Amino acid sequence: MKTQNQISLYKKMNEELLDQVGLNIHNLLLSYTIGNEVKEILNQGVLENQININEYDDMWSPLENELKLKQCFVFSKPSALYGERGITMPDNKIGLAVHIHSKTSNFQKTISFGSLPNQDSPYEVEFNHEFLPSTLRGRIELDFFLFLKELNTVKSIQASSIGMILSEENLLNLEIVVDGIGSEFPMSEFSEKEGPLWRLEKNWADAQYDVFETSNINLSLNISHPLFEQLKLGKTKVSRAMMGDILVQAMTLIIQQVILIDRVEEIMEEEVVVPNSILAAVNYWVSTFEIDTSSLFSINNTMKNYWDGKMIEGGLND
Known part of the structure; x- marks a missing residue:
């Protein structure tokens, strides 16, 4: 107590x-x-x-x-x-x-x-x-x-x-x-009959200070897409794997933008990370998923290795 x-x-x-x-x-x-x-x-x-x-x-x-x-x-x-x-x-x-x-x-x-x-x-x-x-x-x-x-x-x-x-x-x-793979990911929905299943919107100015929320970064799911209901309900492990793969791709893009394009040097220096910022989210992903940030390809490959390993542990069969 x-x-x-x-x-x-x-x-x-x-x-x-x-x-x-x-x-x-x-x-x-x-x-x-x-x-x-x-x-x-x-x-x-x-x-x-x-x-x-x-x-x-x-x-x-x-x-x-x-x-x-x-x-x-x-x-x-x-x-x-x-x-x-x-x-x-x-x-x-x-x-x-x-x-x-x-x-x-x-x-x-x-x-x-x-x-x-x-x-x-x-x-x-x-x-x-x-x-x-x-x-x-x-x-x-x-x-x-x-x-x-x-x-x-x-x-x-x-x-x-x-x-x-x-x-x-x-x-x-x-x-x-x-603190799961998508537990704090800003998400919303949109409707576009001929549009993609999902899209990622970047609106932040400074990843070190801008808050990790939908006004700055937004993963949108298309409710008019034929696969949306299967994705949303998540009744099968395959549909949950689809959602996981979308989150992995989105996180990979954000990590690449923050580290390789914005070149935020302090990514591994936790004492300078502002709580609830986009940088804080990236810092968490990099340390938790053991991401190799040396190149575009290494970020993508190590992120995929982590997620695929989790899916194998859980099993893909219903």
């Missing part, structure tokens, strides 16, 4: 109460739907605070797939939190909530998802949430905590208002890393 580093004027669940209540956090499940089938990305009983999705499933795409998350919390003796020695009186109610936030995905929200009864026997609370396609990029953090959900009796040194946080530390800090 992560300390919130603040002085509280009322009692919260500390390490001593945590031992008494016997909290067990387990069964993290990440999944998504392909066609009519649910595919598991991860189903683990052991707690892990940081999850890099594409380490478990290379074919999951934040652009095309939703992400379903389930996490279980079991309290062996929730009654330890109630009463004069606890964090609130017996006729009040303790709730569970999670603060979901992401600078890279540009959102934050707090969700209440259950409450703890005043009982001596074990009690399980399950958190379920679905992130829709095209809503995730970069890193998403989930901070789980206890709060005062219902107040009937007020006692000194205990929380006196609904909504007050009742845990000194978060129950769980979970970070989901969405």
Whole structure:
């Protein structure tokens, strides 16, 4: 658990109460739907605070797939939190909530998802949430905590208002890393009956400072193209391989432009890279995919070698 580093004027669940209540956090499940089938990305009983999705499933795409998350919390003796020695009186109610936030995905929200009864026997609370396609990029953090959900009796040194946080530390800090091959790629759609399946538009002035977003670089898919539906639905590994190949070609063109044409010398000097810039994206691709940037051909070949290797690992047959 992560300390919130603040002085509280009322009692919260500390390490001593945590031992008494016997909290067990387990069964993290990440999944998504392909066609009519649910595919598991991860189903683990052991707690892990940081999850890099594409380490478990290379074919999951934040652009095309939703992400379903389930996490279980079991309290062996929730009654330890109630009463004069606890964090609130017996006729009040303790709730569970999670603060979901992401600078890279540009959102934050707090969700209440259950409450703890005043009982001596074990009690399980399950958190379920679905992130829709095209809503995730970069890193998403989930901070789980206890709060005062219902107040009937007020006692000194205990929380006196609904909504007050009742845990000194978060129950769980979970970070989901969405850094797949196309997780942060700016994309849009266009309609042109006789046009190509996709096209790449470059509008940036300075890759070192311009933000990696659709106003500066845009990969557009043609919704009128005969292959669009197959590409968009991604029901087969072949169609997902097509999407991957498009992303590889687009990234190759951008890397070539930034390094060989714009001649940004600082590509490997991470300390000078501006966060969320086009250069930052290129720097990430070059280091992660081990790209040889010495020539146009070496960039293309090493990028293709990386992607083809991933496809062979995943298999091309349905």
